[in-house]
Amino acid sequence: MPKRTVSLVVNGRPQHVETHPMSRLLDVLREDLSLTGTKEGCGEGECGACSVLLNGQLVNSCLVPVGQAEGARICTIEGVGQHGLHPVQAAFISEGGAQCGICTPGMIMATIDLLARYPEPALEQIREGLAGNLCRCTGYMRIFSAVQKAAQAGP
Amino acid sequence: MEYRLVGTAVPRKEAGRKVSGTAEYVDDVRLPEMLHGVTVRSTIPRGHIRKISFDGAIPWHEFVIVDARDIPGKNVVSLIYDDQPYLAAERVNHPQEPILLLAHADKHLLERARQNVHIEYEPLPAVFHLEEALAAETVIWGEDNVFKRYTIEKGEVDAMWSEAAFIVEGEYSTGAQEQLYIEPNGMIATFGAEGVTIRGSMQCPFYVQKALMALFGLPAEKVRVIQQETGGAFGGKEEYPSMLAGHAALLALKSGKPVKMVYDREEDMAATTKRHPSKTRHRTAVTSDGRLLAMEVEFSIDGGAYATLSGVVLSRGTIHSCGPYRCDNVRVRSVAVATNAPPHGAFRGFGAPQSLFALERHMDKIARTVGLEPDEFRARNLLRTGDSTATGQVIKDPIDLVRLQSRALDSIGYHEKRRRFPVENARSRRKKGIGFATFFHGAGFTGSGERFLQSVVTLEARAANRVRVLTSMTEMGQGTNTVLAQIAGEALGLCYEQVEVTNPDTAEVPNSGPTVASRTAMVVGKLVENAAREMKAKLPSHDFAALGPLRVTVQYKEPPGIFWDDALYRGEAYGAFSYATYAAEVTVDTLTGEVEVNDFVALQEVGRVLHPVLATGQIEGGVAQGIGMALYEKVVWRDGVMVNNQMTNYVMPTSADIPNIRVYFEEIPYEHGAMGAKGIGELPMDGPVPAVLNAIENAIGIDFDHAPVLPEDVLAKLAKRRVA
Numbered sequence A: 001m002p003k004r005t006v007s008l009v010v011n012g013r014p015q016h017v018e019t020h021p022m023s024r025l026l027d028v029l030r031e032d033l034s035l036t037g038t039k040e041g042c043g044e045g046e047c048g049a050c051s052v053l054l055n056g057q058l059v060n061s062c063l064v065p066v067g068q069a070e071g072a073r074i075c076t077i078e079g080v081g082q083h084g085l086h087p088v089q090a091a092f093i094s095e096g097g098a099q100c101g102i103c104t105p106g107m108i109m110a111t112i113d114l115l116a117r118y119p120e121p122a123l124e125q126i127r128e129g130l131a132g133n134l135c136r137c138t139g140y141m142r143i144f145s146a147v148q149k150a151a152q153a154g155p
Numbered sequence B: 001m002e003y004r005l006v007g008t009a010v011p012r013k014e015a016g017r018k019v020s021g022t023a024e025y026v027d028d029v030r031l032p033e034m035l036h037g038v039t040v041r042s043t044i045p046r047g048h049i050r051k052i053s054f055d056g057a058i059p060w061h062e063f064v065i066v067d068a069r070d071i072p073g074k075n076v077v078s079l080i081y082d083d084q085p086y087l088a089a090e091r092v093n094h095p096q097e098p099i100l101l102l103a104h105a106d107k108h109l110l111e112r113a114r115q116n117v118h119i120e121y122e123p124l125p126a127v128f129h130l131e132e133a134l135a136a137e138t139v140i141w142g143e144d145n146v147f148k149r150y151t152i153e154k155g156e157v158d159a160m161w162s163e164a165a166f167i168v169e170g171e172y173s174t175g176a177q178e179q180l181y182i183e184p185n186g187m188i189a190t191f192g193a194e195g196v197t198i199r200g201s202m203q204c205p206f207y208v209q210k211a212l213m214a215l216f217g218l219p220a221e222k223v224r225v226i227q228q229e230t231g232g233a234f235g236g237k238e239e240y241p242s243m244l245a246g247h248a249a250l251l252a253l254k255s256g257k258p259v260k261m262v263y264d265r266e267e268d269m270a271a272t273t274k275r276h277p278s279k280t281r282h283r284t285a286v287t288s289d290g291r292l293l294a295m296e297v298e299f300s301i302d303g304g305a306y307a308t309l310s311g312v313v314l315s316r317g318t319i320h321s322c323g324p325y326r327c328d329n330v331r332v333r334s335v336a337v338a339t340n341a342p343p344h345g346a347f348r349g350f351g352a353p354q355s356l357f358a359l360e361r362h363m364d365k366i367a368r369t370v371g372l373e374p375d376e377f378r379a380r381n382l383l384r385t386g387d388s389t390a391t392g393q394v395i396k397d398p399i400d401l402v403r404l405q406s407r408a409l410d411s412i413g414y415h416e417k418r419r420r421f422p423v424e425n426a427r428s429r430r431k432k433g434i435g436f437a438t439f440f441h442g443a444g445f446t447g448s449g450e451r452f453l454q455s456v457v458t459l460e461a462r463a464a465n466r467v468r469v470l471t472s473m474t475e476m477g478q479g480t481n482t483v484l485a486q487i488a489g490e491a492l493g494l495c496y497e498q499v500e501v502t503n504p505d506t507a508e509v510p511n512s513g514p515t516v517a518s519r520t521a522m523v524v525g526k527l528v529e530n531a532a533r534e535m536k537a538k539l540p541s542h543d544f545a546a547l548g549p550l551r552v553t554v555q556y557k558e559p560p561g562i563f564w565d566d567a568l569y570r571g572e573a574y575g576a577f578s579y580a581t582y583a584a585e586v587t588v589d590t591l592t593g594e595v596e597v598n599d600f601v602a603l604q605e606v607g608r609v610l611h612p613v614l615a616t617g618q619i620e621g622g623v624a625q626g627i628g629m630a631l632y633e634k635v636v637w638r639d640g641v642m643v644n645n646q647m648t649n650y651v652m653p654t655s656a657d658i659p660n661i662r663v664y665f666e667e668i669p670y671e672h673g674a675m676g677a678k679g680i681g682e683l684p685m686d687g688p689v690p691a692v693l694n695a696i697e698n699a700i701g702i703d704f705d706h707a708p709v710l711p712e713d714v715l716a717k718l719a720k721r722r723v724a
């Protein structure tokens, strides 16, 4: 398949990438744009480590062919807290929401998405809202606390 | 004793990097001219390699291809026995055995190439199950398929059967479990005049160094191993990294370029280590008033095709098999055997979750037979200060396990629920139940292990009153960096921010032993504490700058009065045990077979809690993995191959599956642990499986003696009961 130029706006900056349209958005971010904060845990849409916001929607970037993201606005972990820690990041630190950290960028993107939909989420909404993001270290409890604390801090 | 730093929730040292996405994991590293590497593996469980052909329209001349003949040193992954090759030369012994390595700059082409290597075999008969291996009709390892046996003998077991009011027998088994760290295994190797340099995801840099010294015939100073940020490990990055690092290094040597090898999820699940499947038989003699007269245990584990750590896993499982109970007459016989599956290995708990699962299911069975409540029966037999364990280790700590157990049960409303649930269950298809387990976990290496390790740590005072802690202990999420800084800062009278913990790099840090066995805080932390106290004595004014750079190095010394007999398996098995009672409340849906854990109490005595948030997080994470082992995580095997090697069909708990886990600590400071700490990392893996299965039995009156219990297992047993 021939390469072509795909244009995206990543973390507010226009980017033009020469690539196969079927390349995974995940690889374009990590390899072409050197944004390695987005992680790969499974490559099959199960773990959520590769979560990013695409036009404000939470997606698994390992499942998105970059051709489908033509013209889209992408926000990755590198775009969060560009001007000092984001409240979600601060809450993950203080509540112990990150252990090994490999799920953390995706978990933070999912939390930002969750809080945009439910600014004051009930525990059940947090449980359901994060169910697409696997964490093997924490047993999720500290992550729930982090989400609640970030919600209290407001946007 | 009052502490400033220890016991407070200082921010995790590397948290800033982790929440901002700047922490550098191995797959985030890119070196100039770097190639990617892949492994061509066996496709049969056992046989001779007859022919290798390279087919298809692949430009093979562009590839670096390595086989066993390219190995300059010894073709063995050096660990305990030298039985596992880096690359099979002539014979394969499991269906994921590495045979060839390929490297190329283009990952996609590399994958195509891997699929176009064809290997012909002459198959040999293979063995896939514990019983088959023990029967030894087909011998696949050594003379009888046995990697290791142990026997523990205490008192006069044989004399007790005739005196028993009850003899209770039971058989229990557990399946394999995948560690499922979210970051798969990965390594980058470079080769140059200075030797080989490895960067990667790992628990034990000095294990990797030792293995590569043998593989390449190089001295230690020519093998440098650097840990990258590590995205979870749980034992799964204890021994396997030596294999992967060797493979990457062989490709780097032959290509002259840096080579990165990162497994994808499917390969990581299929080819790397898992928790050993196990089988345990219990035969127990009990008095009419519910006291343990004699315990006879047979414990066996399936080690897979090579010995790796199976003997050590077996040892821990054996020692834990009689739990925290007082019994004067004990016989434990255990065995680890070979099968033609990829080697099983270290996974949090290291044999103890298997044997303690069996024991804590069996204790409920005995209680039922004797006609006592499960807690009352245990209370009559729990160890008290001055009693001795199965190996004859006398418990010196002022423990009160009966009180610990009843506090945990009170927290979950155990007695009230045992009365109420049966009444409510009669009216509902959704049956509630409650169960628990009381257990212990020994911290540090077994027996004389810590003495042989001779661990070393160094503290270095630098300008501006800053101190560096140098150890080989890796951070993999459990909080090494943070607690070691707390300990050093506390002892030196510095603030947390003034202490820096050096990233493990064999060129820079001393060998403090491997990051395993719940030993980091307790054993190595104590060395850090000792070094800090020594440094403080030398620097009373704290004006480090004026005195110039100062290094203090200390080495492990065995606490006095420790005796261990490796031949008889008697004596002080561990420096300290942590103790716990875990209780679970479940709902079993008798229509769908689904089991939900609704509430979970985890109460433990772990010595001094160094960091309340990290400690709580360790327990919660372990409990979640335990719930996974109890209810979700089933490895499906076909002829030695894991066939559900994807996250879609090997299911770990999500945030929607985990109950509110309520964690409580009791603290009895342990004098030989850092600031009084005992081991904590593995303990939470031991209790959830029996607690959950005991709760299921309480809910529906059916006892499950195998973990995991999936909905289909529940439905099958319910159907069988209806027929009966």
Ligand code: FES
Pocket (backbone or CB within 6 Å): A039, A040, A041, A042, A043, A044, A045, A046, A047, A048, A049, A050, A051, A060, A061, A062, A063
């Ligand atoms: S890597 Fe995309 S969901 Fe796991």
Ligand code: FES
Pocket (backbone or CB within 6 Å): A097, A098, A099, A100, A101, A102, A103, A104, A134, A135, A136, A137, A138, B182, B231, B232, B477
């Ligand atoms: S912190 Fe390790 S996987 Fe979530």
